[in-house]
Amino acid sequence: MTQKKLSKKAIPYLFILPWIIGFLVFTIGPLIFSLIMSFFDWPLAADPEFVGFGNYIEMFTSDKQFSKSLVISLKYAAIFVPLNMIIALFLAMLITQPVKGVKVFRTIFYIPTVISGVAVSILWGWILNGDYGVLNYLLSLLGIEGPKWLVDPAWAILAVIIASAFGVGSMMLIFYTDIKNIPIDVYEAATIDGASPARQFFSITLPIITPTILFNLITSIISSFQQVTLVMLLTGGGPLKSTYFYGLYTYNNAFKHHKLGYASANAWVMFIIILVLTALVFKSSSAWVFYETEAGGVAKKGKKAKKGGKRA
Amino acid sequence: MKKKLVAMLVLAMTGTMFLSACGSDGGGKTSDGKAKIRFASWDEAEDVDAQQAAVDKFNEAHDDIEVTLEAYGGEFDTKIAAGMGSNDMPDVMYMWNYPAYAQGLEPLDSYIEKEGEDYKSNFYDTLWNYNSYDGSTYGIPIGFTTHALFYNKDIFAEAGIDEPDNDWTWDDVIEASKTITEKCEGKKGFSFQMKPDPYDYEMYLWSNGTAYVDADGGLDGNLNSDKAKEVFQMFQDMEKDGYAAATEKSGTDEFRAGSTGMYVYGSWSINTLKEDGVNFGVVNIPSFGGQDSISILSSSGISMSKNSKNKEAAWEFIKFWTSEEMNKERIGMELPVLYSVVESEGIMEQPEYAPFYTMLEQSSDYTPASFIYDGWSELSESLSLSFERVFNPSAMENVSDVLDEAAQQ
């Protein structure tokens, strides 16, 4: 009897066992190691030296770039995260419309996502070049003098946002998969009730996909703080350090200035910030995310799902 | 119980990593007993094939050594940093940034000494300064570039003015730029980088008789000296007056496209310009009038890891890689660094290469601030921002104010 009970208790752990093993073997060691490093002055080739909270104190007291980069990244996240999610959701709604040729558009919207990041950065560098770029050339044909995208600090962050929105396809695909799996009869019932498409979207689609909204929200907060490749190759952090994102700041401290300990401290401060943001989002999520497994979910979805209907 | 086990496992894991960060492991031999040498280069794409062929040749001639080539390309620094940080560096590697990596490299002076005086004196002398740090030699020169003035012959013809020569001053450049900008529609006479690499830019200060720092690494009175300000002011004025374009990148693309008449750059772009069929010429960097112009050197050397297990074999390979034969082999990829090779191959008779050697000879006795100033990499980042504030068209700040501020750090 007790044996059976024990094994029943162990079942959930068996399911998550692969991740636990992977975490213990591959992840936690390096994580702890980097935490330890953050308390050292750790040059590349010489012996490390213990400095206690020295790195953290330096960040908050004497390193001006720390707070500047933090503000830049917060600003970027504040614009990019909602904008990206709205575009992704908008596109996902567009490509679920039952019109002819929609498949082709689906692929078109997804193409940029599969282009390698290095090539994307170089491509946008060409397009956005102030004097010789294609975009400004096209604008000049219309008689508009385009801004110096990558030279004027006022435009540069927008340039980065335009270039990074190019890769919205993954998020679109996630929303799309979720929307596609909403049973069609849910909508049919609503149409009979005379609900307008807009109303259907807000009262049916949106609540049902809240779990994926939560997912996209959290992962895009994380990725916007870790944005490195694009800014490194597109703007190099400039002009005038206006796009010197926190991720780039950390990366440069590690690989340009070779201050591995300091970079680790940078990373752990960022970790705390993201963790707090994520925790806040999770806390709030009980108010706006509806799970079927919890009481008070959108019960309709499940019941109808059993009938096997789907949205074509 | 379980918790304890997990905790111990994690601790053991981290501990082992910690140790391997400080110590180093054994080995260094291939299964058949040959000394194993890992050799890292920054060459890319097609050039790697030529290098692999040379490495194969070395391996064939040596029964007891096996060299493997690792081509890191544009990500060379990331890769070397990762290798050095985790104590797993290649035995032999290309090197340029000695101040940053010297701690992980083997001093080579005693090896050089053993080869005799003739070995050392066949290299262009200036190059040794650039391959040393803190009094020790850490690399053997394999290539270099100085900078020179590139000009587009077609544009000069279009504007109807004389082409630059080796005695040009900046006043001549400004004069010509004016004419080009006025006569050729949509073109600028000259271009320079809006965000120059501070390492490179110091050559203009040298040419005008000053430098970023004095021998003790002090900035004040040097970086912001009148002569330094003069240099920055001249470039800023050219941009303000509309005769020069401040480019976002190196300026090569604009020059290739025929949008600019002149720019100063290293020998890196020569192959590209030839392939494009640009009708270009190369002359010495213009002078400020008083003295010869000076160029910065971007030097490439080949270095040995101080942790290499097979230092003798590594040196054997370095010697091979820096030999006359290999210098000749690499012509087209790299400017040869041996007097004997430059002579035997008639390099000085080739007008597109000769200026780089003249600049090299004119530029001995100068040491870049990166070799003097502790923490150059951070200073460089902050200087870069200061320079950008002077040259970025949306900032164009006052030269004197910016440099005075920059000198106070």
Next chain:
Amino acid sequence: MKMSKLSKIVIYILLGIMALYFLSPFVYMLFTAFKTEAEAVAYPPKLFPAKWLWQNFTDAWNSQPFGTFLWNSLLVTVGTTVGQVISCSLVAYGFARFNFKGKNVLFMVLLSTMMIPWDVTMIPQYMEFKMFGWINTLKPLIIPAWFGSAYYIFLMRQFLMGVPRDFEEAARIDGANAFQIYWKIFMPILKPSLILVGVLNMISVWNDYLGPLIFLQDRSKYTLALGLAAFKGVHETQIIPMLCITIIMIIPPIIIFIIAQKYIVEGTSGSIK
């Protein structure tokens, strides 16, 4: 569902505008790949090449051992995707459908692993893989994926949380055990999201170049993304071959996407009855 003519027109206009943004840089890239280097940097820019240089593609492909790189990329991509789909669905199922002690803490830990940037864990990770003797092999790129990654586990969990509770109740009454419920009941309904995870993982692994860059040494082990990055030199970038390889490299993921689309749409029908 019926749709008025007007709303169809509106939808086409919106699709067209968005397509312009997503497609035009790509088309520009595609045409540039056929140009000479000189044409590519010419100003004012021209859309069409003076001559379509098809040999740009063969030249680019032959400039490095891309055949080998392709094989390695395929190994890594297929190897990780299979592992990722299996383990992520298991773990996500554990987190989504059970209540157990420490669940919330463990889940938070799972999310936390995404929040530390790779730059600072990379060096210790390198040392660990060196200890295992995995450096300069494809193992560090493939094996960890078999233990699931936080991103996909989280994604699958969100989908699983959307399945009503009464689903497994019925099966449990029939006497099925936990694993059978997972395999026979949940896997079929989750087909679209499994495919989604597969597609997302495939594309990110296919294009990943930091991992291969750090853990591989010999050219014989390189992946396509690394070969692509090798066109970017310290001073000059070989732009035309780079664009050519980029274009070649997007063909397989696009094909996969077109196939996968079909299955994502097929969705839940059939399996739940």
